[in-house]
Amino acid sequence: MDELTVSTVVYExxxxxxxxxxxFPGYAQYSEHLQAVRTLQGDGGPGTRYALRFSWWKLTYTAHSEVTNVTPPTVIDWKIIKDIDAHGCWRIEPLDELPADAPAGAEHACTVILDVTFDPHSAESDALNLPRLVSIGWVIKKAVPLIRKEAERVFTSAVEDIEGERRSVSLDVTTNSDHLKR
Structure with missing residues (x-):
């Protein structure tokens, strides 16, 4: 399984x-490739299912996810329930002290972490309607590196909205995935 972790400090x-x-439906406003998120069932707690509509190159795909566990206000676990073996979680870890570089007026600081675990080779080849002469292997080779870049872009924009103002955001990105290290 490949893993990706993206984290940063958020002052809220x-x-x-x-x-x-x-x-989850609000995520679409942060991603270049996520066109829409539709709630299929639930209220955001365990068992809530979403349809996430992605578009990239000549491909569109709807991923189906499910919230598997929540521990307010620190954990949201989820998994993809169709076409690929993937799961992840959002973790919020309050910091005991404000960092020295905290913005003026900050009262809280938390490390926000997105952990994603996935098997890029578990993607079902019939899940996409591929153009002629295009293999699922080619799609994976081209698309998987976008995950890292997209995670960085989404984090930066989301932090701005959470905190209410733009600032330079430092991200810690780690992965064991040869696909994502490129």
Whole structure:
């Protein structure tokens, strides 16, 4: 399994960050490739299912995800339930002290972490309607590196909205995936 972890410090309360992250349908406004998120069932708690409509190159795909566990205000676990073996979680870890470089007026600081685990080779080849002469292997080779770049872009934009103002965001990105290291 390949793993990707993206984390940063956010200057807001755990409760505010948690509520922001629970809004899966709102994620579409942060991603270049995520066109829409539709709630299929549930209220954001365990068992809630979403349809996430992605578009890239000549391909469109709807991923189906399910929230598997929540521990307010610190954890949201989810999994993809169709076509690929993938799961992840959002974690919010309050910091005991404000970092020295905290913005003026900051009262809270939390490390916000997105952990994603996936098997890029588990993608079902019939899940996409591929153009002639295009293999699922080619698609994976081209698309998987976008995950890292997209995660960085989404984090930066989301932090701005959570905190209410633009600032330079430092991200810690780690992976064991040869696909994502390119």
């Amino acid at each position: 309360s755990p409760e505010t960050i948690y509520e922001f992250l629970r809004d």
